[in-house]
Amino acid sequence: MFGSLLSLLCFLVMAPSMNSWSAAADVITCSGTVTMRYRSDKISITDFGGVGDGRTVNTLAFRAAIYRIEHLRRRGGTLLYIPPGVYLTESFNLTSHMTLYLAKGAVIRATQNTWNWPLIAPLPSYGRGRELPGGRYLSFIHADGVRDVVITGENGTIDGQGDVWWNMWRQKTLQFTRPNLIEFMHSRHIIITNVIFQNSPFWNIHPVYCSNVVIRNVTILAPYDSPNTDGIDPDSSSNVCIEDSYISTGDDLVAVKSGWDEYGIAFGRPSSDITIRRITGSSPFAGIAIGSESSGGVENVLAENINLYNMGIGIHVKTNTGRGGVIRNITVSDVYMENARMGIKISGNVGDHPDDKFNPNALPIVTGIRINQVWGVKVQQPGLIHGIKNSPFTGICLSNISLNGVAGLRTTPWQCSDVSGGAQRVTPWPCSELISTDGGGSCAIPF
Known part of the structure; x- marks a missing residue:
């Protein structure tokens, strides 16, 4: 679909099986916590009408692509390729056995339509939203009850456009707790690597009630004065590896x-x-x-x-x-x-x-x-x-x-x-x- 170059690239990135703790040039890693899966089935967001012009809202394209991954259930899972461009979208959910792959120059950017942002229940271990009573806004990229999910690429960017949320927090006009940039709930065997995360509305990467999670080689950026923009928050989770990353945030x-x-x-x-x-x-x-x-x-x-x-x-x-x-x-x-x-x-x-x-x-x-x-x-x-x-x-x-x-x-x-x-x-x-x-x-x- 994308030619032999992408197939070779995906093989080089995804193929190594890391079944144990490893050391290369005396650098110890814990990436053996989760095995990186190669996906033989590959689709592109453009196959579902995705347009990377920075203006078109691609929510339906993302949801349709992930619906296809979830319901066709290709053996070994499916890689969803995001080519170079800026793909504006509302929040969307991931599914099991998928890789979200951002090419170099690819940006998945959140819309700023806070008035239409979906709400979900508070986490049971918190009893309410972390900032305000009641529910909380759904994370920009969300997953609940999934396994074998990879977010990776060639250092493409996931941009939360959080300034509108930060201003609501400063002006005390929030009605519910702000959305995280990425949240995995009740999930296992998760890998996040080689992606830039920036301008999260609230916490950046939040694995909660999860196990066997690897987060490595990521860059997380938010302004020094951005409120509550924690970098990585493992929460009621086990067997989590966080390594080889740069984080500069407001919390x-x-x-x-x-x-x-x-x-x-x-x-x-x-x-x-x-x-x-x-x-x-x-x-x-x-x-x-x-x-x-x-x-x-x-x-x-x-x-x-x-x-x-x-x-x-x-x-x-x-x-x-x-x-x-x-x-x-x-x-x-x-x-x-x-x-x-x-x-x-x-x-x-x-x-x-x-x-x-x-x-x-x-x-x-x-x-x-x-x-x-x-x-x-x-x-x-x-x-x-x-x-x-x-x-x-x-x-x-x-x-x-x-x-x-x-x-x-x-x-x-x-x-x-x-x-x-x-x-x-x-x-x-x-x-x-x-x-x-x-x-x-x-x-x-x-x-």
Whole structure:
């Protein structure tokens, strides 16, 4: 249909079977979490009337193409090819066993008809929209209950045109929670790679209630002042790999979540086995964040080889009274940060509540946080660790950390309360609650 060149390109991109964790030139990847499938069946959006002139609305073309993929069910699935051009469209849903492939120069751009944007129910682990009570606007590209889905290409762009939504947020005229750019719900075996995401109305990439997800080699862009434009938010999901990507947004670059207060506690699905590596970016908020919505629990997170510039906070673990949930076995290592308001923050008084029905006695447990090999320059305050009086944070272990201040400015010292753990080779020296350790006991980490 597109000639031998596209067939060869698709084979080169899709054919490798990655059945195990692999290393190439000593670069470890976790892309074996999901196998990349080759699709022998290929269709183009132009076959369904798609026009990439930046003016024609292509909603019917996208929906017709995906309807064909869903109902014809070709063996091995189908690749939907988006050729160069700007394809304006309203929101649409993906289906199982498909690849959305954006050629170089291809742009899938959201319309700005907020008055006609579809609504869906709130997430059960949140109980309401994240911003406002009631439902929420459907994500621009949405999928629920799918498996074996790939979004990839030659660094084409998915553009949410979020400025109209940001202005509604600033002017307080929103009626419901803004749409994410991409959301997968109740889905598994998802790969997102080699695509640029920009100007999301709200969170950019949101896998929720998912498993076996790989997000790698992506670029995520939004203005520094764009509200709540988190980069990647794995939420009540397991076996998620995020690596080799550049993120510059108006909120947390990567934030691991698992539900909000009583709703997240009742839903009871944690985020677990999350790997984040080789991420570079900037944001007025956090680089690597855990929470603050963490009521289902967060465990077994590894973040390593992170480079952060012009940050609010480099590493942020955040929860609150009423959240409940257990945050444990979090390891962050090999982080460089430059020009940050704060280097490390682990706090039990961050984030709001969905309503007044939360249980104030639902105290989160935070234990086993290991932060190692962190170097920072122009960091105004090295760190703050504030646990909760009736639920102190334990096993907070810091090693080989140097967070240098801004020349000519007085550096704010570490602040700590309701915390226990250990520290070794940390500059400036942290609070007395973190005793000097040789790496034994509850802080058995390599120094």
